[in-house]
Amino acid sequence: MLELVETAREDAVVGHLGPDLLDPAFDRDEALRRLGSDPHPEIGQALLDQRNLAGIGNLYKAESLFLRRTSPWTPVAEVDDLGALVDTARRLLDANKAHAAQTTTGDPRAGRNHYVFERSRRPCLRCGTPVASAMQGVAPYDRITYWCPTCQPGPAPAPGSPERSAVRRQRAPRTTY
Numbered sequence: 001m002l003e004l005v006e007t008a009r010e011d012a013v014v015g016h017l018g019p020d021l022l023d024p025a026f027d028r029d030e031a032l033r034r035l036g037s038d039p040h041p042e043i044g045q046a047l048l049d050q051r052n053l054a055g056i057g058n059l060y061k062a063e064s065l066f067l068r069r070t071s072p073w074t075p076v077a078e079v080d081d082l083g084a085l086v087d088t089a090r091r092l093l094d095a096n097k098a099h100a101a102q103t104t105t106g107d108p109r110a111g112r113n114h115y116v117f118e119r120s121r122r123p124c125l126r127c128g129t130p131v132a133s134a135m136q137g138v139a140p141y142d143r144i145t146y147w148c149p150t151c152q153p154g155p156a157p158a159p160g161s162p163e164r165s166a167v168r169r170q171r172a173p174r175t176t177y
């Protein structure tokens with residue numbers, strides 16, 4: 001979405017956004033305050049809510065949660081270390097900000113460039129378990145989520161549940177951010 005506004009009116013467009021993860025003066029305390037202000041949402045959804053913190057898309061959500069061994073369905077209040085999770089997302093975004101081909105593993109090769117994102121049913125790069133995927137959130141704002149059930153234990157929709165089946169019916173977009 002593109003909106004052209006006078007500088008004095010910028011706040012009307014972006015004033016509701018949380019701290020920008022790529023801002024050199026990123027306000028980590030404020031991001032954590034906003035993320036933690038509601039303990040109930042699933043962390044996979046809370047990370048995408050740009051009112052909490054701005055910059056995490058679907059790819060960095062999935063990859064940050066994998067690296068922190070956290071299920072996307074974990075309620076915010078039960079996340080082991082929110083600060084470390086935010087730091088991980090910020091590090092991944094920063095490492096990828098200057099080039100178009102994004103990698104979270106350090107390996108640029110297709111199929112090896114992400115741990116779980118767009119790797120549904122392929123072996124986890126860490127443990128070999130097939131990567132799971134499911135829709136998370138309420139339509140039309142639901143997004144596909146990828147995770148390793150072994151590396152990221154915790155709450156998740158059961159295999160064969162409507163959420164899991166929805167993913168098989170609805171083809172995932174080739175690339176989403």
Ligand SMILES: [Zn+2]
Nearest residue numbers: 124127148151
């Ligand atoms: Zn794994």
